[in-house]
Amino acid sequence: MAAEHSKDRLDRVVTEARRAREAREKGYREQALKLYPWVCGRCAREFTRANLHELTVHHRDHNHDNNPPDGSNWELLCLYCHDNEHSRYIDAEYGDAASDTGNKTTTYNPFADLGSLLKNKK
Incomplete structure (x- = not known):
């Protein structure tokens, strides 16, 4: 019974969080669509209703x-350019973290022992 109550509570919290996010998104999305032309800011694809x-x-x-x-x-981006922008942002963050350690390359070589593995196959 306690697990069911906990699940119901979690479901309510998740539902409320989604509603809040959707309301926030709808607000700024509607404003942005009124301010800017319906064109992707990266690839220049035009949009209609x-x-x-x-x-x-x-x-x-x-x-x-x-x-x-x-x-x-804000800037208006098509789905594809938006995904690309966020991927680039994540990559840049990861790159910055790697530069902090001074190690940008991996030392692992998956083919290091390939010669001996192939020799044993003969």
Whole structure:
């Protein structure tokens, strides 16, 4: 019974968090769509009402809570360019972490012992 109560509570918390996120997104998305032309800021793909759901709002500083009314932290990106932008951001963060340690390359060589493995196959 306690596990069921805990699951119900967790379900409510998740549902409330999703609703809050959707409400926040709807607010700045609607504002951005009014401010900017319906064109991807990277690939210049144009959008109409029929495919507008594929146009997303990207936060330039990656902070989804930073939503100035003038839209200065937003740019409209298609789904593909938006995914690419976030991948580049993650890669840059990872690269910065690697440079802190001074080790940007791996020392593992998967083929180091290949010659001896192939010799044993004969």
